[in-house]
Amino acid sequence: MMRILEVLQARLAIALAQFPLDVQSYASQIRPTNNAKFGDYQANCAMPLKAVLNEPPHQIAERIVAALQVRDLCEPPEIAGPGFINLRLRDDWICEATIAMLNDDRLGVPDPPNSRTILIDFSSPNVAKPMHVGHIRSTVIGDALANVFRFLGHRVITDNHLGDWGTQFGMIIYGYKHFVDESAFSQSPVQELVRLYRLVNSLVDYHAAIAALPDAQETADQAAVAAEQAERAARDAEVAQPERRKRKQAAQTAKRKSLAARETLEGLQQKIAQIDIDPAMQTLAASHSKIAGDVLRETAKLHEGDRENLGLWQKFLPHCSDEINRIYDRLNVRFDHTLGESFYQPMLGDVVQRLVDEGLATESEGAICVFLEGFDAPLIVRKKDGAFLYATTDLATLLYRNEHFRPDEILYVVDSRQSDHFDKLFALAPQVGLGHLRLVHVQFGTVLGPDGKPLKTRSGNNANLETLLDDAVTAAMEAVCEPERSAKLQPPLTDAERQQIANVIGHGAIKYADLSHHRTSDYRFSLKKMVALEGNTVAYLEYAYARIQGIFRAGETTEAEIAANATRLEINHDAERELAISLLRFSEALQQMAEDYAPNALVDYLYDTARRYMVFNDNCPILKAPDSATKDSRLALAAVTAKVLRAGLRILGIEVVPRM
RNA sequence: GCGCCCAUAGCUCAGCUGGAUAGAGCAACGGACUUCUAAUCCGUAGGUCGUAGGUUCGAAUCCUACUGGGCGUACCA
Secondary structure: OOOHHHHHHHHHHHHHOOOOOOHHHHHOOEEEOOOHHHOOEEEOOHHHHHHHHOOOHHHHHHHHHHHOOOOOOEOOOEEEOOOEEEEOEOHHHHHHHHHHHOOOOOOOOOOOOOOOEEEEEOOOOEOOOOOEOHHHHHHHHHHHHHHHHHHOOOEEEEEOOOEOOOHHHHHHHHHHHHHOOHHHHHHOHHHHHHHHHHHHHHHHHHHHHHHHHHHHHHHHHHHHHHHHHHHHHHHOOOOOHHHHHHHHHHHHHHHHHHHHHHHHHHHHHHHHHHHHOOHHHHHHHHHOOOHHHHHHHHHHHHHHOOHHHHHHHHHHHHHHHHHHHHHHHHHOOOOOEOOOHHHHHHHHHHHHHHHHHOOOEEEEOOEEEEOOOOOOOOEEEEOOOOOEOHHHHHHHHHHHHHHHHOOOEEEEEEEHHHHHHHHHHHHHHHHHOOOOOEEEEEEEOOEEOOOOOEOEOOOOOEOEHHHHHHHHHHHHHHHHHOHHHHOOOOOOOOHHHHHHHHHHHHHHHHHHHHHOOOOOOOEEOOHHHHOOOOOOOHHHHHHHHHHHHHHHHHOOOOHHHHHHHOOOOOOOOHHHHHHHHHHHOHHHHHHHHHHHOOHHHHHHHHHHHHHHHHHHHHHOOOOOOOOHHHHHHHHHHHHHHHHHHHHHHHHOOOOOOOOO
């Protein structure tokens, strides 16, 4: 089995060979139609050829069609409009190709002509602090990409580049030295470390907020005055129209700025109030007034190899790993390697030295910098105080990966805010002998709250990821348990089944919401929508899948049995045809997802397929089909659908449930 | 100041290297459960694709300018 699109392109290329031109670029101008009356696929190459061949496009289309050999898979091509060539797949061909998927674990996906080794760097949280919602995108998108490239037949290496060497360790080291509750630590080290991190962090924030307060107050006051002035100016009735509209807009902008400044101010006040409200905390804050600097000193001591701090770091690290691994277990995400920043720490000096030796890096304002063409700011690889930066680590990581994993391609699934950094890193790569690597920053947007601003909790902290997962599972459980719905299932769901469904739907909802948006766009997070049972949600896909399994149970058969016995498919209804074509396009959907590193392409496809299944399900009785041939055919169609949905969801990192 | 990204239905979002009448979901309204789970299906309504130009057979898509928003911008990651 090959991809339909590829087959048609190849045939078209042959038909175009009669013309003296770059055949491939024209042959690729073939795509699925957006309207069934134009067939299933359309070739659009005749129109642009008008200018090249100096002939009416309709006539060109006729010459192409005359040479086009697709009789084995298409109805006779039709020419429509200015010169579109419409292709309609033959029903018998569709049936044969679809039934072939039934016993094909690769579901019609061809082996890649050139298998690549792709290293994917994703998730990469800072350990020693709880994972928050900001980590969900990298983790979920990265995992889905790893899955799709593996499914397509590439060699995939996943690497979790942990932040295990930064300031957050200074925080817990400081916290441990001053505030540890030893019995709590021995009982539940992870919990105690999280408590210490939060405590130190809030004290640091407290002092920072107090320091920033006067400026913020002034900014807010000025913005408020400016907003008022702009508002007055806009209301001036003497002003004529174009100027007036301008002033109105200016007033709005000023108002927004004023509001933003006020929110910043209130955020600071809140951080201060959190401490001030608690006398014990206030005392702590007073006796740790230089905490920010002290934390940095603890970090610096760690980096310098201080015995005590290094010992603490080694003591903490396994517990930090436990903490993040618990989340990965819940999300069912695994990594081939977990080489954090600390792993590369011993190599950093050599990397900088090499850059200096090769004349790529120079000293500027006390720092060691690489000045790159086309960039205003340099890539700084060593600070003036001698410390290394993440540019240094990333470069060392890149060199190491090249040497040890020999990848063809490296994907960095990282926040789009870091695009500048990666642009520079990628610009430098060819100069250190890595020109053969295809380096891609698979960037993604921000998760926003209901207010359209980055998702935070009420207290202004990043929303905790585990809490989010818990909430999603709880919401899913409520839905699953709704008596009216549960009553329809015979036998009734057991408690274990309910828990399983809630887990799959709850976690799936978070992943699905994330993956269903284009990765580069920011999206608005809404738990309510995610776990809703209506519309484009994970529950819809799961429901479609469960319905299929329900039919197999009622018919006392299994997918394996259907696959073993199915001989042929027939198409008697539009819904059958629509569904079958959709199933045949699975391979195309994966291809598209891989090409753009865009999981939403697969999500869209799966949702569309599930919908077509539902239409089929509504219109075409399966077990009660008019005759046994129809019944077998429809069972086979349902079985392929189940396979496609399961495989697709698995690529997205989502499991399926047999009943719901 | 400079750089990158974005602007599509009341809301949340798709729209593949330019293709025929711009699509989903939610919300609204109207239908369909004696028939394999109505967590479903069918229908109605809703859009000068931010504005103005340009490129061409053809533009939401490419180019330019403008408006508005987000993010980044020399020693955090």
